[in-house]
Structures are given as structure tokens and as C-alpha cells.
Amino acid sequence: MRYVANNYPIKGMIMVAYRVKPDQIVGGPSWMDTDLYDMEAKADKPSSPDELHTMLMNLLVDRMQLKFHREERNLRRYVLTVDKDGPKLTPHEAQSAHDPWIDISFEKFLHLKLTATAAPMEYVAFRLAQQVDRPVIDMTGLKGGYDFNLSYTAELPPGFPEGGKINGEDPDTSGPTIFQAVKQQLGLELKADHGPVAVIVIDHVERPTAN
Numbered sequence: 001m002r003y004v005a006n007n008y009p010i011k012g013m014i015m016v017a018y019r020v021k022p023d024q025i026v027g028g029p030s031w032m033d034t035d036l037y038d039m040e041a042k043a044d045k046p047s048s049p050d051e052l053h054t055m056l057m058n059l060l061v062d063r064m065q066l067k068f069h070r071e072e073r074n075l076r077r078y079v080l081t082v083d084k085d086g087p088k089l090t091p092h093e094a095q096s097a098h099d100p101w102i103d104i105s106f107e108k109f110l111h112l113k114l115t116a117t118a119a120p121m122e123y124v125a126f127r128l129a130q131q132v133d134r135p136v137i138d139m140t141g142l143k144g145g146y147d148f149n150l151s152y153t154a155e156l157p158p159g160f161p162e163g164g165k166i167n168g169e170d171p172d173t174s175g176p177t178i179f180q181a182v183k184q185q186l187g188l189e190l191k192a193d194h195g196p197v198a199v200i201v202i203d204h205v206e207r208p209t210a211n
Contacts, residue, residue, distance in 0.1 A: 007036040010064060010205065017056040018200060019126045021135045023075055028202030037208065050099075067204040075197040078136045078190045080125050080182075088187035089146040092118040100145055102127040109166045110154045111175060118145035128190070131178055135197050140188060152181035 011032040014025055039059070060066040100123050102116045112131070116124065121138045124146070129136040131154070153175035164171070182188050 006038050008039060009033055009036055010060075013037075013039070013056060013060060014066070014200065017053055017060060019053070020198075020200060021129055024135060024197060024199045026071075026073075026199050026201045028205055031207065032202075032205065035207065063208040065204060065206045066202075068200045068202050071199055071201055072196040073199050074194055075199075076134045076192070077195055077197050078129075078132060078134050078192055079139045079195070080121070080128065080136050081189050081191060082140050082142065083183055083187045083189045086187055087140070087142060088185065089142070089148050092145040092147050104131075107151070109171055110156070110173060112152060112154055114148075114150040116146060116148045116150075118147065120145050128178070128182070132190070134192070136190065137195070137197065148186060150181055150185055152176050152178040154178070 009032060011022065011025055011028070014020070014032075015022065100118045100120060102114055102119050102123065104127070105113050105115070107113055114127065116127075119127075121140045121142045125136040125138040153173060155177075156171065156173070160171075176184060179190050182190050
């Protein structure tokens with residue numbers, strides 16, 4: 001299998017490899033945000049998401065000499081909890097083993113759908129964090145993997161002009177926000193607060209040399 005990433009900053013690669021938000025990466029040189037790189041990797045066999053993350057971690061160590069340590073810092077965050085009426089999730093059937101996965105697709109502009117297969121709550125929190133502005137911390141206490149669909153309407157992107165059109169029409173902003181959808185469709189809740197969040201503190205990193 002062949003994997004390609006184009007025009008990607010080192011900080012972005014660290015975010016993907018270690019499943020963190022930008023605020024969870026502390027220190028390091030400024031070029032981690034500005035220098036862009038193309039990456040091409042080849043796996044000998046089909047790989048699970050966890051295996052792909054491990055391969056990217058190894059690449060960062062081997063090619064960028066990445067060294068870091070972990071700390072906890074008080075940051076803005078969302079905590080993911082079970083709503084008072086209980087979860088609305090389908091436990092993944094054990095006899096149909098499947099690598100955890102959450103596919104994110106656009107049904108149309110602003111309207112997104114998350115389709116989960118065998119997803120544990122920690123992974124759900126990570127994927128939700130990619131859709132919002134803060135880290136998401138799993139505090140559901142739910143074990144095992146779950147299947148579900150989550151459809152929601154995103155906010156207009158920053159800088160979208162007032163009265164702007166999409167294909168000659170006003171953008172459709174109807175439908176639940178991600179916070180409303182998580183509550184209504186999954187029986188969970190995203191609550192904003194400040195609290196301890198694991199961060200990666202960069203101790204050393206080098207620009208990669210060309211192949």
C-alpha cells in the first residue's frame with residue numbers, strides 16, 4: 001500500500017501521528033509550522049489505522065530526530081460524557097471483528113457525516129476533536145467499540161463573505177450543530193471547560209534531509 005502527503009508541515013505530521021491538536025504541541029522551532037514537505041511511504045501490506053500512526057511516529061524519529069516528553073497542562077477543552085438519557089450507540093458485534101475506523105464525508109457544503117465502525121470512545125474523542133476548536137477528553141466510561149452515524153452542519157468557514165453564494169445559492173445552514181447532533185443522535189454530550197490536557201513538549205527536532 002502507498003501513502004502520500006503533499007505540502008505538509010512537520011507540526012501537522014506530529015498532530016496526525018500522536019492524535020493531538022495544535023495547542024497540545026509545545027515548543028520546537030518556528031519552521032515546524034512553516035516549512036512544507038511531501039511524504040511518500042509504502043507499506044508491505046494493508047495496515048490498520050494504529051499501524052499507520054506507528055509508522056508515522058517511526059518516520060518522525062528516524063528522519064526528523066524527533067525527541068519529546070509529555071506533560072499535563074490546563075487548557076481549554078471539551079469533555080465527552082454520557083447524556084442523562086443514556087447513550088444511543090450500537091456495540092460492535094464481536095464476531096465481526098473490524099479495525100476501528102471513523103469515515104468523515106461531505107454530503108454537501110457544510111453538511112458532514114461521520115460513519116463509525118468498531119470505534120472505542122477514545123478514538124471517537126480524537127475524531128470529534130478534529131471537527132472542533134479544542135481537544136476532546138473522553139469521560140464517558142464506555143468500554144468496547146461502537147458503530148454509529150453522526151450527521152451535523154458545520155459553521156461557515158472564517159472569512160466567508162456575507163451574502164456569499166455556493167453554486168449561485170445561499171449556503172444551507174439548516175440542521176444540528178455538532179454539539180446538538182452528538183446529544184440527539186449519540187446520547188452523548190460535549191461540554192466546554194478548562195482542565196488538564198496531555199501535551200507533547202518538543203525537546204529536539206531537525207529538518208529532514210532529502211532522499
